[in-house]
Amino acid sequence: MSLLDITDPTPPDIEPTADRVRTVLVVEDEPFIAMDIDEVLKAAGMAVEVRSSRNDALRWLESNSPATAVLDFSFRDGDGLAIAVVLQERGIPVIFCSGGEPSDLPDNFNVTAWIRKPFRDCDLLDAVRFAIEMREFHLQMEERA
Template sequence: MKLEDRLMLILEDEPIIAFDLEDALLAEGAEVAVAATNDQALASIVEKDFGGAILDVNLHGETSYIVAHALRDKGIPFVFATGYGDAAHPAELAHVPTVTKPYSIDEIRRAFAAMA
């Protein structure tokens, strides 16, 4: 999947990481919406037609799995990002590609390509 010309959702609670990823996606030709909480991301999913998403797994003690389920239900491709390595996701999300922080835009591209 190419990132170019897609509206991408970033769910990330660390501003510096979110800004870096936003810059990298913009450089790829994507449009970007950033959310720092599950509630913000869920509201964005209702309002916008996303072409993909990158979800930080751990958001200040909460997981982003509620957002992952909403994306899955809408057929929107997404990848997980985590500082904890290849985290053990719930069984219904075990197939979702995971990138480990610090990751590169190449790793993000490969993760989305693996779903194609």
């Protein structure tokens, strides 16, 4: 399977170790969009944790660590940057899925992908698969160092 092969619904070829579950954190305050993202990712064999607010996601992150995260940019209780900063500090790839523009991000902020709403399922899957493979690769390199 190539890195961005959208015709194969199986997860990436890299096998997670027992202590690394491929959970994707989804933070989206629009219920129908959250449900759509959840269904697309679960159909591709991924574990998904959906949170509907910035504060709820930050609480979840206090005791959990996803493989990657798909974040909206704006929430009723603030923007998604606070979540993204926590994730980035842990080396977890961040994917924004938003109606906004990437120019909304600070210049020095590194984001794995920016998916504009409305999105195609294949674009979401491509970004998430890439992020998970990238995270697994970095973890494997750290273990070898």
